Amino acid sequence: MRCVRLLVGLFLLALSAAGARAAELRLERDDRVLVLAPHPDDEALACGGLIQRALKMRLPVRVVFLTYGDSNEWSFAVYRKHPVVVPRAVRAMGLVRHDEAVAADRILGLGPDGLTFLGYPDFGTFEIWTEHWGEKPPLRSKLTRVTAVPYASAFRPGAPYKGEEILRDLSTLLHDFRPTKVFVSHPADHNPDHRALYLFTRVALWNLEGELAPALFPYLVHYGGWPAPRGLRAAEALTPPLLAPPATWSSLEVPPSARARKRAALQAHATQYRYSADYLLSFVRANELFGDFPVLAPGAPPEPAGTVRSDPPEELTPAERAAFVGVEWRAVRLEGDALVVSTVLSRPLAEAVEASFYLFGYRRDRPFGRMPKLRVEVGMLGHRVLDQDRHLDGDTVEVVREARAIAVRVPLAALGRPERAFVSARTSVAEVPLDWTSWRVLELPAPR
Numbered sequence: 109m110r111c112v113r114l115l116v117g118l119f120l121l122a123l124s125a126a127g128a129r130a131a132e133l134r135l136e137r138d139d140r141v142l143v144l145a146p147h148p149d150d151e152a153l154a155c156g157g158l159i160q161r162a163l164k165m166r167l168p169v170r171v172v173f174l175t176y177g178d179s180n181e182w183s184f185a186v187y188r189k190h191p192v193v194v195p196r197a198v199r200a201m202g203l204v205r206h207d208e209a210v211a212a213d214r215i216l217g218l219g220p221d222g223l224t225f226l227g228y229p230d231f232g233t234f235e236i237w238t239e240h241w242g243e244k245p246p247l248r249s250k251l252t253r254v255t256a257v258p259y260a261s262a263f264r265p266g267a268p269y270k271g272e273e274i275l276r277d278l279s280t281l282l283h284d285f286r287p288t289k290v291f292v293s294h295p296a297d298h299n300p301d302h303r304a305l306y307l308f309t310r311v312a313l314w315n316l317e318g319e320l321a322p323a324l325f326p327y328l329v330h331y332g333g334w335p336a337p338r339g340l341r342a343a344e345a346l347t348p349p350l351l352a353p354p355a356t357w358s359s360l361e362v363p364p365s366a367r368a369r370k371r372a373a374l375q376a377h378a379t380q381y382r383y384s385a386d387y388l389l390s391f392v393r394a395n396e397l398f399g400d401f402p403v404l405a406p407g408a409p410p411e412p413a414g415t416v417r418s419d420p421p422e423e424l425t426p427a428e429r430a431a432f433v434g435v436e437w438r439a440v441r442l443e444g445d446a447l448v449v450s451t452v453l454s455r456p457l458a459e460a461v462e463a464s465f466y467l468f469g470y471r472r473d474r475p476f477g478r479m480p481k482l483r484v485e486v487g488m489l490g491h492r493v494l495d496q497d498r499h500l501d502g503d504t505v506e507v508v509r510e511a512r513a514i515a516v517r518v519p520l521a522a523l524g525r526p527e528r529a530f531v532s533a534r535t536s537v538a539e540v541p542l543d544w545t546s547w548r549v550l551e552l553p554a555p556r
Contacts, residue, residue, distance in 0.1 A: 133358040142287035146301040147177035148209035149377040154327035156370035157362030178202030179230035195253040212376035227262035234300030241271040241477040278312040294326040296546035325398035335390040346393035353411040357399035418454040450515035469526030525555040
């Protein structure tokens with residue numbers, strides 16, 4: 109145990125030396141712990157030690173799963189030894205993953221009464237975030253082929269696949285459980301469901317301001333080349349990847365006995381373990397990490413610019429790799445009565461490659477579903493502006509282009525004169541994402 113404490117202590121010292129504000133994550137006697145997981149297995153991967161620590165302290169703990177994880181057809185093919193693509197079979201695999209989560213969390217010490225499954229579409233919640241609000245119809249899941257929660261064991265069976273419905277469920281659970289600490293997926297995560305859950309959670313917490321003020325602790329699961337090295341290295345500390353901008357990290361020590369139970373819990377997620385054991389075991393370490401980006405505010409000092417990626421991800425096809433254009437933030441700032449977001453590219457946009465900018469406004473006195481959700485799509489020859497799928501006049505925004513940089517200037521009025529905003533950018537070819545920036549949260553001056 110003394111060696112573990114020394115190892116984690118040296119890890120925190122290294123983080124401090126690198127300029128990050130590292131802190132030991134402490135649970136207090138009056139804490140109420142809520143873990144929000146995009147899929148079954150994320151709770152054990154990122155929070156298996158945390159859950160055990162909280163239960164050992166006899167703290168109230170609840171785990172909420174956004175999806176049943178029913179669209180991971182590659183892992184299902186390994187598990188079933190044949191492709192699983194028929195909608196009814198896909199939904200059946202969702203029930204398998206539900207049961208795996210129940211078994212895994214029982215190993216961690218948490219019974220079925222501490223688990224909630226929402227049942228929204230695996231690999232579809234980010235599309236709901238960007239395009240399915242208000243009068244838009246519900247999303248149809250690509251594999252299950254349904255437009256509403258199909259599971260009788262879910263929190264609200266039959267809930268339509270729409271943004272308002274996810275917010276409704278998260279808000280209800282937050283209000284009823286009244287957590288003091290919320291652990292949720294990270295806005296820099298490469299899995300779209302992970303990014304979506306963070307964003308939905310932010311809105312739900314804003315809607316409950318004045319009633320709840322829990323601390324938010326995002327955890328990272330999917331990020332290129334991380335954790336490194338892969339495989340079981342239970343005596344080693346988990347160190348964070350280099351994010352742009354740097355995140356503020358906290359670390360929770362995981363003692364050897366808790367690491368052993370965490371490993372067993374991951375093995376209980378059999379569909380995933382058989383497919384990617386080395387990856388899952390990479391998270392069985394001497395600590396667990398939680399961190400977030402600072403909220404941007406007008407007048408704050410500029411953040412250091414990140415390094416734009418130039419090497420394509422391995423999962424892209426050869427044609428997609430050849431078209432790859434990396435993107436990273438240059439700056440996000442207010443200019444008068446407009447919000448300006450600017451990015452740097454690894455190379456100029458080529459034919460069929462687009463850079464998309466997402467700008468969503470929030471204000472407390474208006475339902476989030478009714479606020480503008482702008483997407484500015486910039487191609488080699490021009491740009492277009494959409495609010496979900498509704499086309500707006502191109503003059504709604506101003507686009508300034510350089511060979512390897514793009515800036516978009518959006519009047520605050522076009523965003524509904526928000527109090528807060530979410531911003532992100534990505535590059536894509538034929539709707540396939542190539543690269544993207546982390547989602548950032550902005551605090552804006554009070555609307556006039």
